[in-house]
Amino acid sequence: MKYRINPKNNDKLSILGFGCMRFPRDEKEVEKQIIYAIENGVNYFDTAYIYPNSEAVLGRVLAKGYRDRVKIATKLPPYLIKKYEDFDKIFNEELSRLQTDRIDYYFIHMLSDVNTWHRLVNIGILRWIEEKKQKGQIINIGFSYHGGREEFISIIDEYDWEFCMIQYNYIDENNQASKSGLQYAAAKGLPVMVMEPLRGGKLVTNLPKEVYKIWDKAYLKRSPAEWAFRWIWNHPEVTVVLSGMNSMEMVEENIRAAAQAEANSFTKNDHELFNKVRIILNEKIKIPCTACNYCMPCPKGVDIPTVFSCYNDVEIEGKLMAKIKYLVQTSLKTQASNASLCSSCGKCEIHCPQKIEIQDELKNIVKKMEGFHYKPARFLIKKFMKL
Template sequence: MDRRDFIKSGLFAAAVGAAMGPKAIAQEANRRVEQEQKAKDILNYNPQMQYRPMGRTGVNVSALGFGMLRLPMKNGHVDFDQTTPMVHRAIEGGVNYIDTGRVYMGGESEQAVGKALAGGWRDRVYVTSKMPWWEIQSADDFEKFFDQSRRTIDTDVIDFYHIHMIMHRAWKDYVLPYRLIEKMENLKAQGKIRFMGFSFHDSLQLFKRVVEYTPAWDFCLIQHNYLDYEYEAGVLGPKYAAANGMGLAVMKPVRTGFLANLPQSMREALASTGIRKPDAEWALDYLWDIPEVSVAVSGMGSMEDVEENLSYAAKAKPNMLTPAEREALGAAIYAYRHAPGHIDCTGCYQCIPCPQNVAIGYIFAYVYNNYLLHRNKERAMLDYTVSMSPVQRGDPASSCIGCGECLAKCPQHLDIPNLLAKVKETMGK
């Protein structure tokens, strides 16, 4: 909505207020002034979207971000003809945060962003991208990959730039030895990026270590949802980031689609409290309820997804959940954790590094427990293989040799070798 639209709508509302009396006129005038101020201060402001401060960056971002990782496909490639109108509709709805990465969709995600933002749309949004540490082979690769991303997106400046997917191996073997943080600071000093941060997939302990390493971090991106309150950075991650002045983006709010299409047991648990919402709305509302969350980055694969998410985001407020809604989410969590065969792994990652590089916590907490409820092996194998490379997360259950080194490290006292054998039998690797 541009300034002329604000004025027109404001005059109409003032006329209505006049018929209602002086108090209504004053209230409408204040509302109009507030909206016009927001239009000046917030990029791509739309009164139907909610906005939140992004930590020390000083900018306000839309409560909903467009994650460019679940795009419509055609003949094995991103369908740009479908994707571009989706991005435009999201921007028209007030979205101002577009999240992509060099390795997303085989490199086609950044292409999709560049195509969608051509013709003036770039000026209405903040664009993010990410540096994949596992592709770095020499000291020059950081700048080379950054420039490639910038050219692909067709932008002079990347607003939010991440070190992608920091984990224990990434931190120890790549981020520190290759001085990636200093390289990020140089990009910022040169004006090539506006804000520097990282995305994260490991334990809360490592998360704290990374956050505390430098005051130069502006923001971070973590995985979180109502099932994973203990997984990775968990429910304490947002509070710790905010306490250090960082903006916080959250990825996978619907757990790679799992929470957007709940198994019957979880859906019945939610409904048992008498509250009914679409599955995805429950997941997004949980995140928007958390005051420290700046933006929930949601992958959207269709125009229907965009429209639904925009309607949910219009109501997004900190502390928005009622006691009854919190009870409903608790019932759904209980149903999930009491599924037959559920492995009570919190994904704390105390068991890694494994001598055989097995991705223990990810396999149990994220892949196998999901599979037990939806029983869709093809879908589970995508999480197990495509999303779990040996370099990034680790190796499959079949790599376990039963050495038992993990047993003393597990706070849940799980029989990890035998459970890995069960996973191998079920998943076939």
């Protein structure tokens, strides 16, 4: 197993982290996978309050003599925090589930925008974090993020974070926080954990046939999953890459790859392979947006790069998942940033280096992504999050 050093505290973290969101139902099988992973060097385990039964299962396994060999990462869901007492209510339940007295890496889960952070600050999260750190119950505090680059950078600058987590893979190099966001976080001295390296498996099971042919004919025989992981590990700014492993075969394959991968190790041939893959995938993309952000900020608050990214995801994620992602990333925020906010002022198009007809594309996205179900779904979800 290869390791990278957390520049904030010198923790030696395995480059492969065990993502605990997709545990199989058979707890004995889960235990075998977790123990095998630990015995083979995995020392970072990521779970969350809202992952069904995940914290409890992980806690039961680690309580069998493995707790001090690993770092536990879990998460606080902001939408469940309505008053100061809620911080302790959720946190203490997590400690109980995990059968531990401390959380090594504690996330503000899916911190969507700066306003959400401000709301937590007004409730008293800064005092609460300080209390928990003084007691040794929270070792490191950070946040996980889904959304555009500009908001990501704004959140980083709001607080003296000790780590963060973003979605990053060879498809999302220019999407969400993007490579420049990754580099910004690393330049701030933050260890960056990466989620969705395979886009929920879509970069293994839902690729065009032409892409599979490229991997099959590559000069090195690697699975699409291994190629995808190695692409991320090639980035020295990345500290840990999570994998939602749910079979022993996946655990073994990923550990083998993590025992060999190095940063800045890609050859010219490696880069050429991914360039070929991107050419094929770009042909499937509906809007050629590179997320350069020259079109931003929008006077009406539309997060144009994120809106385009979600729309492009229809080709990879499918319509349902793309629409869910669109709803989460543009509408379930303190200030919405969805396409229908566009007033057709045209300021964005003046600055677009790709010469995208942004106004027309946004109108089309409203039709495709904000159908009759959109407003009721947004209303019900927001109502649930306020309960």
